[in-house]
Amino acid sequence: MAKTKRTIVGSPLTPTMLEELGAIGELPLRSDDFDPDGNWVNTYRVWICHGYRESGNEEVGHLRIERTSGKSGKSFTLKVDQQIVNYEGALHSVHAGIRCLNNRLASPVRWGLTSSFIGPDGKRRRELGTEEKVQIKADAIEVETDRRTFKRKGSTQLTSDWCLFDAVQRLAFEQDSSLTFDVLEGLSLLRQGHHLSYRGLYPININGKDLSLHWFSQLGHGLLPYDYWLDEHHRLLMAITLSRAYILDDKAPARTKLIAETQRRLFQQRQETNKGGKSK
Amino acid sequence: MSNKNKTNRADGINRREFIKIGSGGALLLAGGSLGINAFASPKNSTPNILLIITDQQHIDTVAAGGCRYVRTPALDQLKNRGFSFDQSHSTNPVCSPARSSIFTGRTTSETGVYVNGRSVRSDIPNLGQWFSQETDYETVYAGKWHVPKSYTHFIPGFNVLHTGISGQGNLGDTCASRACEGFLRNRSSSRPFFMVASFLQPHDICEWLRLNTHNPDRLRYPELADKLPPLPDNFEFDPREPDYIKQTRLGRDPVKGNWSKQQWQFYLWSYYRHIEMVDGEIGRLLQALQDTGNDRDTLILLTSDHGEGLGHHQMVRKSSPYDEAMKVPLFVSWPGHIPENKTDTTHLVSGLDIMPTLCEYTGIKPPKKMRGKSLRPLLEGNSVPWHPCVFTELNGNRARVVRTEHYKYITYVNETVEQLFDMQADPGETKNLAASSKHASALAEHKKLLIDWESRLDVAPNLPHADAWWRKG
Numbered sequence: 001m002a003k004t005k006r007t008i009v010g011s012p013l014t015p016t017m018l019e020e021l022g023a024i025g026e027l028p029l030r031s032d033d034f035d036p037d038g039n040w041v042n043t044y045r046v047w048i049c050h051g052y053r054e055s056g057n058e059e060v061g062h063l064r065i066e067r068t069s070g071k072s073g074k075s076f077t078l079k080v081d082q083q084i085v086n087y088e089g090a091l092h093s094v095h096a097g098i099r100c101l102n103n104r105l106a107s108p109v110r111w112g113l114t115s116s117f118i119g120p121d122g123k124r125r126r127e128l129g130t131e132e133k134v135q136i137k138a139d140a141i142e143v144e145t146d147r148r149t150f151k152r153k154g155s156t157q158l159t160s161d162w163c164l165f166d167a168v169q170r171l172a173f174e175q176d177s178s179l180t181f182d183v184l185e186g187l188s189l190l191r192q193g194h195h196l197s198y199r200g201l202y203p204i205n206i207n208g209k210d211l212s213l214h215w216f217s218q219l220g221h222g223l224l225p226y227d228y229w230l231d232e233h234h235r236l237l238m239a240i241t242l243s244r245a246y247i248l249d250d251k252a253p254a255r256t257k258l259i260a261e262t263q264r265r266l267f268q269q270r271q272e273t274n275k276g277g278k279s280k
Numbered sequence: 281m282s283n284k285n286k287t288n289r290a291d292g293i294n295r296r297e298f299i300k301i302g303s304g305g306a307l308l309l310a311g312g313s314l315g316i317n318a319f320a321s322p323k324n325s326t327p328n329i330l331l332i333i334t335d336q337q338h339i340d341t342v343a344a345g346g347c348r349y350v351r352t353p354a355l356d357q358l359k360n361r362g363f364s365f366d367q368s369h370s371t372n373p374v375c376s377p378a379r380s381s382i383f384t385g386r387t388t389s390e391t392g393v394y395v396n397g398r399s400v401r402s403d404i405p406n407l408g409q410w411f412s413q414e415t416d417y418e419t420v421y422a423g424k425w426h427v428p429k430s431y432t433h434f435i436p437g438f439n440v441l442h443t444g445i446s447g448q449g450n451l452g453d454t455c456a457s458r459a460c461e462g463f464l465r466n467r468s469s470s471r472p473f474f475m476v477a478s479f480l481q482p483h484d485i486c487e488w489l490r491l492n493t494h495n496p497d498r499l500r501y502p503e504l505a506d507k508l509p510p511l512p513d514n515f516e517f518d519p520r521e522p523d524y525i526k527q528t529r530l531g532r533d534p535v536k537g538n539w540s541k542q543q544w545q546f547y548l549w550s551y552y553r554h555i556e557m558v559d560g561e562i563g564r565l566l567q568a569l570q571d572t573g574n575d576r577d578t579l580i581l582l583t584s585d586h587g588e589g590l591g592h593h594q595m596v597r598k599s600s601p602y603d604e605a606m607k608v609p610l611f612v613s614w615p616g617h618i619p620e621n622k623t624d625t626t627h628l629v630s631g632l633d634i635m636p637t638l639c640e641y642t643g644i645k646p647p648k649k650m651r652g653k654s655l656r657p658l659l660e661g662n663s664v665p666w667h668p669c670v671f672t673e674l675n676g677n678r679a680r681v682v683r684t685e686h687y688k689y690i691t692y693v694n695e696t697v698e699q700l701f702d703m704q705a706d707p708g709e710t711k712n713l714a715a716s717s718k719h720a721s722a723l724a725e726h727k728k729l730l731i732d733w734e735s736r737l738d739v740a741p742n743l744p745h746a747d748a749w750w751r752k753g
Contacts, residue, residue: 010493010537012500050447051490060445084451087431090442092455115458119442120433128441128462146465150571186454189560192351197503219501221351222556224450224488243487244451267433 006052013049013240015204015213015229018247021057023047027206027237028248034233036169041066042236045252046084047245059259060085062252065165075102075109080162083256088120089263091256096187098163104170105181106163109136113187118260120267134187141184153190155182162187164196164218164226165246169234173214174198185223194220202229213237326642327579327614329417329474330565331407331634333382334558335375335424335449335483336598337584339368339607341555349509350552354563355609358582362613363622363659369630369683373586373598373605374675375483376426378631382583383407383427385635385650387673389749392740394677397428401740405647407635408437411474414644418471420463423456423478438476447487449480450557457561461568474638479561482554485588488547489596493533495543508545509552514708515544517593521712522690522697524679525593525600532589532596544591551590579614579641581634592708599675601690601699602709606672606681612637618659627658628683630670649738669726671733677745682726682733689714689726691752693745700726 011017018024034040043064050056061084068077080096098111116129132145141152159167159181171177178197185191199215211231218226229238239246340347344356345364371381372388380386380393383406391400400406406427408419421438424430431444441459445452460477467473499505517529529535534544562582569575585608589595592604599605610629612618632652639646640654657664672681679692688709690699700714700723713719731752739746 008490008493008533010490011496012491046451048445048448048451049487049491051487056447060448060451084445084455086443086445086452086455088433088442092443092458094458115462117442117455117459117462125441125459127466128459130458130462130465146571148571150567152567185560188564191556191560195503217501219504222553222560224550224553224557225501242450242484243448243491 006054006056009049009051009053013243013245014227015202015206015238018047018238018240018245019204019206021049021053023049023057023245024206024238024247025249028250032233034235036166036234037069039066039068040235042165042248043250043252044239044246045249045255046082047247049243049245051243059252059255061259062249062256063162063165063246064253065162067166070102073102076100076106076166078106078162078166081253083253083260085256085260085263087263088267089122089260089265090120091118091260092116093118094186096162098160098187100163100166104167104179105157105159106167106170107136107158108160108163108184108187110134111187120264122261122264155190155192157181158184160184160187161223161226165236165239168196168216168228169230169236171196171198171216173230173234175200177216183220183223189222191220191222194218194223196226196228199227325577326472327617328472328574328577329638329642330569330578330580331474331476331638332562332565332580332582333379333424333476333478334582334584334609335478335480336485336586336588337482337555337558337609338551338588338590338604339366339609341482341552342609345609347552349548350555350559352556352559354559354566355555355582355611357566358562358580358611358613360621361615362580362611362620363618363624364612365610365627365629365655366623366625367628368583368608368610369606369628369670369672370584370586370608371631371671372673372675373600375585375598376428377673377675378585379425379427381631382585382634385632385646385652387632387651387671387737389673389677389739389743389746390649390651390737392743393427394673394740394743395675396426399428406435406437407474407638408435408476410437410635410639410644410647411642412437415474415642416471417474417642418467418469419474421476421478422460422463423453423476424480425478444480447480447484449482449484449554453479453481453558453561457564461564464565464568464572464574474642477562477565479558481558481561482551482588484557485547485551485554486597488550488554489533492543492547492550493537495537495539499542499546504546504549505542507549508542509548511541511544511548512590512592512708514592514710515594516710518710518712520697522692522695522699524674524692524695528599529593529595534594534596544594547596548591551588576615579612579618579638581638582609582611583631583634584608585631601672601674601679601681601688603688603707606683612655612659614641619661624658626685627666628670628685629655629658629667630672632670651737669729671730677743677749680730680749682730684726684729687719687722687726689723689730691727691730693748698723 066079096113141154183191196218202213213229216228376396377388380391422441443456636654698714
């Protein structure tokens with residue numbers, strides 16, 4: 001059979017390119033009452049592109065972040081739920097509750113994090129799960145796991161990729177609007193020397209509606225550039241790093257479940273077919 | 281494969297007996313109550329094994345090795361606390377073929393994996409199968425396999441931790457390293473482990489290339505302009521190269537996109553970020569080993585399946601016979617057993633040497649017909665006769681490379697152009713000496729090495745171009 005010809009995308013992913021590739025779909029565009037300093041929930045689908053226009057681009061999970069303001073105003077809480085579908089419907093979930101300082105970096109000061117796995121058979125793989133409780137002490141990170149406490153190297157300018165989803169929403173849309181920091185990716189891997197800055201307006205037509213998004217870029221060690229696009233109410237609509245896009249989508253968690261279940265069912269069907277084939 | 285005979289140690293005793301009669305006996309008697317540290321190895325015992333594989337890692341991408349464009353604390357740690365080989369080669373600079381050699385100790389024309397997506401011949405055991413048969417090791421595998429499927433629940437001889445996403449190293453590698461971390465933190469078995477952590481990064485550079493093929497009008501991030509790495513010294517290439525290389529280059533993104541030098545530099549900058557990403561995941565594993573007290577009892581071997589063009593000879597990706605694609609990092613560490621911070625700059629080694637090495641360190645004989653040698657004598661500073669050369673095969677069985685201390689000889693199927701490089705005078709492989717009468721004897725000597733090598737191989741059935749190589753031999 002002849003191979004299907006595929007066209008490379010050729011240019012970096014942007015909101016315009018996502019629209020061209022059919023990845024944006026039903027982006028929620030009404031966020032008139034959104035207050036970045038208040039209580040909010042932003043849910044993103046995690047969509048990946050393999051670099052071709054016609055095939056291989058897929059949704060692989062979701063990231064849900066819920067912000068709750070603290071009573072004193074000095075801190076707030078982020079509740080993070082990320083689920084990523086691995087091959088054959090295996091699922092990796094991370095849940096975190098983060099106490100953040102109410103500063104420009106949304107600096108995480110204390111958090112609990114669980115990482116857990118479900119196999120293609122739909123069963124939890126307890127032997128692969130981990131739990132940790134973490135506190136920031138000066139420039140050190142104190143991690144409690146396995147009922148023991150360990151000290152890790154920290155930073156005085158620390159934030160995390162998930163905290164930045166909050167912090168970027170509280171920046172002014174001005175040319176000199178910027179942040180300098182180190183990132184604790186996934187609240188665990190230290191990525192140093194980052195700078196996030198305002199790039200300007202980004203005009204786009206989504207679902208027939210003309211919009212002017214506000215664009216920020218983040219560069220530093222250990223990560224490929226992150227680009228963030230916000231609406232006029234400072235709500236983060238999309239974030240892109242190379243081939244991965246986070247696209248605002250309230251319905252993403254339900255679809256993650258469906259994607260994982262569908263892949264598991266297909267995997268189990270293949271297993272059954274293989275067994276049948278072998279018994280013959 | 282039979283699981284009856286677990287006695288294959290060179291000294292004729294099996295592993296369990298070895299532990300009982302050795303100083304580890306007390307640990308064994310204490311059983312599970314010692315939990316994760318039950319195999320806290322005494323000096324002469326056999327270690328846990330952690331085999332870390334990266335995908336498409338150029339050899340010169342480690343800060344501790346002198347690369348000025350990356351921050352790689354985990355790779356630095358592995359290099360500094362162990363032994364590294366500067367002359368380490370892929371057996372075939374493409375994913376599946378190279379992996380088939382790492383896991384079997386056999387050449388790619390023998391395993392039958394001469395291109396991506398093929399299975400290893402069923403009569404050749406992989407490391408997992410061999411360790412399951414010959415030792416009591418708990419064998420686990422996380423991440424990319426690609427022999428033949430990139431990711432699969434079934435890898436013979438291994439308990440597979442289901443983690444990874446095809447073509448998405450960043451997300452998938454995090455899942456893999458998190459699973460490995462969980463495995464290390466939770467395990468209570470008194471058996472030693474053999475864990476493979478096979479990361480996809482920095483292979484996402486292939487996605488980067490497809491998303492940056494078109495030369496942009498200007499640098500996407502202008503603030504990077506003065507931070508971009510310089511182009512390599514051997515950026516230019518000889519227009520009289522063999523067609524195989526010309527065609528490979530023509531099919532690649534920089535030619536399609538007519539890249540500017542700045543776009544080339546942005547590609548280099550981006551590749552180094554991919555390296556840093558996988559460095560973080562490796563760091564998570566090292567941290568888990570340390571936290572669980574396994575760091576001193578674990579032999580860690582890190583390598584990559586093949587390198588990356590990285591602008592040398594204006595190449596990107598793999599499949600070329602030049603050093604940028606052929607050479608791979610190879611670090612081995614085991615505190616107290618393997619000297620720290622040592623670099624071997626002379627011995628020619630390859631993926632074929634990994635299986636014999638791991639077998640020797642676990643006290644078992646390797647399978648028959650190993651084409652490589654155990655690195656243990658080199659790692660422990662003992663003088664032994666070593667390979668005078670290493671051989672590399674190329675994608676589709678279309679070329680052969682013979683590398684000796686002084687020269688590299690490359691020959692192709694259906695090509696009149698051969699290549700001979702003086703690797704001491706011209707390490708960048710810029711001057712082809714194959715037609716030079718001054719080097720005629722070197723050329724003849726390398727052809728002879730290839731003929732001898734071909735004659736010893738037990739090649740897989742239905743191998744393309746097998747006749748051509750046989751005729752050359």
